[in-house]
Amino acid sequence: MKRKIFGLRIPMVLICIVFLVLGTRLVWASNEVTRGTEAVQLFTQETGTNASLISFDRKQLVDNIYKYTWILKVGFGEFDKIGVYRVIKERAPWVPIVAPKAVMMIHGDATNFDNSFLGSTVSNKVSVDQSLGIFLAQNNVDVWGVDLRWTFVPDYYPGTAYPYCYIDGCTFMKNWNTALHVSDIMVGVKIARTVRGLTGSGFGKLLMLGHSRGGQFSLAYANRETQIPVFFRDLKGIIIVDMVYKFSPENQELRDAAYERYLAVKAKYDSGIYYSDEGTVMKYIAYLAATSPDDPSPIIPGFTNKQAALFVLSATYATFEPPLKPYVPFYHYLAGIFDQVGIPQGLQFTNPDYTLDIGLATPGFQSIGEDIDGEALMSDEVEVPYDDYLSEINIPVFYVGAAGGFGEYGIYTVTLLGSTDKKTLIVQLYPPEAVALDYGHSDLLWADNAKSLVWQPIYDWIKTH
Template sequence: MLRKTVMSMVLVFILTLALGLVTAQAKTTDSKTPAVDVMTQAIGSAAKEADNSSSLATVTRKQINDNIYEYTMVIKVGKGQYDKIGIHRIVKEESPWVPIAAEKAVMMIHGDSCNFNTAFGTIPGQPASDSLSAFLAQKGVDVWGIDLRWTFVPDTATDFSFMKKWDTSRHIKDIKLAVKFARAVRALTGSGHGKIFMLGHSRGAQFLYAYANRESQLPEPARDLKGIIPMDMVYKFSPADSQLAQAALERYQAYKSLYDSGTYVNSDGQNLKGLAWLTASDPDGISPIIPGFTNKQAALSVLTATYATYQPLQPITPFYHYLAGTFDENGFPDGLQYVEQMDKILGIALASPSFQSMGEIIDGEAIISGAVDVPYDDHLADIKLPVLYVGAAGGMGEYGVYTTTLLGSSDVTVQVVTLLPAEAKALDYGHADLIWADNAEELVWEPIYNWLELR
């Protein structure tokens, strides 16, 4: 998700103290089976197709619910310590290590300060089946996802020079490897080698559009995608929103200045972890971040009034916020509208990666502004895939619809979750409510499945 750093660096010290308290992991089963041999074979062919040198490092398998299992593959994609990606498969099994033959498959791309699990999968302390990936797998969809390189960088890292060339182009290359791998494994395990859908939330939708933009120039047999599902992302502003495009240019210039000075990392995830730890350990303590607020109020403010945290820069859209909040008579945040258990959100924050490469953030602002020449929007009119745009009225919502009008597709479906009048947009369904809210299954996940079923 898009984030702007505003928290004090005291959180770095706080988080360091908290390390080791939030490292419990679900048990997994690692096994040498014919299925692993299949994956080894698949990564070889995928690497060749994607022109991306890689090798299979580890494979783990764990039960999600009933006969739904998650396979997690770590793939080495370079010589560096953190040159690796994760690939997930959540699917029904006929028997141990034998997935069902599934007609529909989707590759999910996470956003900022997330990994696959904290965006779409298993959330610490929550039922393993309570996720978009498990929901679709239960319906018979073959669900895949990626962990981008920066998700493997540990909380203790201090030298980020290796991130210098980690940008949209690098991540698209890794995503292509993941897609080719998924198609190869599906072919080898009975689901055929057909094209697959791609779903991206937030920054993940930026990568989705960039992927489809590049793929549109390939011969049809070399293409991978059957359809795309961008979730709550602005890729291009309409001419009527030129002021918002100008704000994107100003954010681009600010981030680019940091990059040019040698800052190749964005540490918003670390700061959010610090806020989460303070809230979990001392919710009523006085916040060192927002004067006059408790730790819990500070965390709720960042979640529910995210637009205020961008200052002195402007938020991507007016009243943009992660989650819809509730506020007391004095205007202080006191809860979340659509997430009953605050512990759920704290668990997500504590389990998410601390660091992210700056490159794709700069690319994103360049794309959105329209004032900086980048290669990721040159062929939008050549994208003729079926499209489902899913937005949140309190996130990027309707602002993300304009991009769909620039595509060459004749099959475009738009769904913006809107629960309040326009004048209450600051309180409406938020950017991350689409994937974390208690009612997301009904409002978001079910419509996504229904759209997939018709294509």
């Protein structure tokens, strides 16, 4: 039975009144900020929606590229808040350029907007402009992004050295799933459209780019929009970066593996554990590799801390605990360099020290509701309300995959969409039999050669859409 996704806070678009102050340098005088905050408070009282502006910030990234940050309260809980970001050229201080092209970028698991799309701003190991977000902004694209609620959960419980969810339990994540996150992303999209209009770039629809889990959210967003009038829709195209939404019936073994993972995550949820600590584990591995690279690893016996970190990044498929299997054969984050006995020695395309900095800056905890949804979608064994109208999605779509990530397995989803404007790009640098060494899931964002292999084709597609 088809079900529509209701409960998305459509009235939240009205809080964009706050951002009328963005047009010039003068409008950000303190009295105007006060008036804007009061306007949001009045709006929330009238609509019954709990939403407020917590903070605003503007920061120079490189040359005339600036990042605007809004932190918004979107619920009653301590961590019911999201981040909304804009990265754009300025033609004068506080005055963004007029940018006809705009894209909303959605991050994936165990990461956030900065780590995914502005990674070079959290590390000094690469050039400051070596990020997809900055690259697009340098080419006059209006770049937007959202940080989901779980990115604001602290690493450690206050006053202790213990990871936060290990003490608190993070029971507030119980109802955090794809529907909630899509709802929050919608808030960011409405803000982006309104601010763009008020600052001269027009109120028109946006492109949406989602990497990994962000691709799942982008497709769920587009699926939902098919059931509302065209006038109220937000998207004019989607860019899915290395994600499988639905496996082909020809890959039944991968569907079965997804169902096994679904059962495992669902059992964890049913036991009262609503969070994933993947980010905490990754951060610990990165810390050991950064501070004691040559010491014996407590994670992988026989390896050094540096080798263990490289193994997790370049042989990710081997880190799934049996009987669980990786998403696709030889799935890995980054393409590695291995010695004759299979011990990792380095990375082929991405600076290892860069990835450690990104790992140290990753959020520690994440809700698992979206993971349950994702495995259900891939398995096609469990009914979820995020794939009922894929054939009615008729906006342009561009799928970009990495041969060593989800790669070609993501193309099947594109065939299910109703769009007549479809394009795919698989970054493959080796023959199929060497897929374990090929371009990885996160090489698409962080590799030294990603600008030419990945970002330029994405920009070329944006230019024509």
